């Protein structure tokens with residue numbers, strides 16, 4: 001299959017005539033990758049079982065890992081779900097359209113192929129004007145996981161999508177680089193207590209301010225034990241994985257720098273190709289390996305924006321090992337560290353003083 005690319009950097013206004021073909025492809029069961037404010041999505045008609053199956057096939061994704069259904073208007077929600085709890089209304093009024101996904105009990109119109117066999121469904125109203133115009137043009141809710149091959153870092157540019165999916169999907173809408181760079185926050189509202197399943201740019205602090213209590217899915221606070229299933233099935237797979245073995249180094253600044261320099265030097269001496277993920281404040285402090293700057297600590301939005309493309313760049317460079325600084329786990333830092341931990345397979349070490 002030849003993958004067509006249309007370039008659409010303009011958002012105000014979005015050129016609707018250029019989205020007509022994309023909308024038609026979705027309506028007839030085809031696959032279109034498109035920009036959202038979080039990451040690029042791989043869209044298909046959420047009400048069409050075969051379209052969902054095509055999404056899994058294109059990504060090489062296990063079919064028990066449910067898809068997020070994207071809508072453009074509030075009115076599109078209630079036909080898809082059994083009920084809209086008060087808390088959902090409150091969260092949606094604050095953070096939709098935006099980088100937040102809510103889990104509801106699904107109605108029969110959502111095929112099990114879309115919900116990964118679950119009786120619940122994940123719904124999000126994205127804020128990117130191209131995404132919203134595309135959903136409107138399709139005239140159906142759009143199921144869209146991140147538009148990467150399963151197991152690779154999520155795509156934050158059309159280039160990333162093409163690296164993974166060229167030849168496997170009908171069309172890519174190139175809308176430039178995404179704004180956020182991390183996937184949406186996921187909140188489950190189907191249980192007794194609202195539960196955070198995946199942290200994102202709508203932070204746990206923002207959610208708590210809006211709704212009071214918020215439980216954290218156990219999968220977020222520690223690596224999963226064998227046989228334990230997280231509520232978001234996708235969180236059990238080793239996602240966002242660079243090909244290299246990655247280690248997070250934690251501790252006080254000077255010690256982190258010394259430790260990474262020492263580990264990198266040792267690994268290089270042993271014949272390994274080494275990458276280092278460093279924050280801009282520490283420019284000049286690292287002496288060994290392929291050093292990539294991820295943004296400054298004072299601007300976590302920048303770090304979030306750069307993380308996946310830095311991981312992809314290390315894949316392209318073919319490094320064997322990556323040593324990375326850590327950042328404080330609050331606000332957006334919590335979502336960033338969640339992705340870093342997954343990329344590292346939860347491998348982290350405490351920095352030690354050397355003399």
Ligand code: TXA
Pocket residue numbers: 036038039040041042065066067068101103115118120121122124126144145146147182183184185186197231232233234235
């Ligand atoms: O920002 C995003 O959410 C992007 C853009 C394209 O919107 N999409 C995205 O989709 O990240 P995906 O498929 O890569 O991640 C969806 C996550 C998975 O971890 C999946 O298990 C979880 O959402 N999920 C989907 N439906 C669920 C459900 N009914 N219950 C619990 N978790 C669900």
Ligand code: MG
Pocket residue numbers: 145146154
């Ligand atoms: Mg994904």
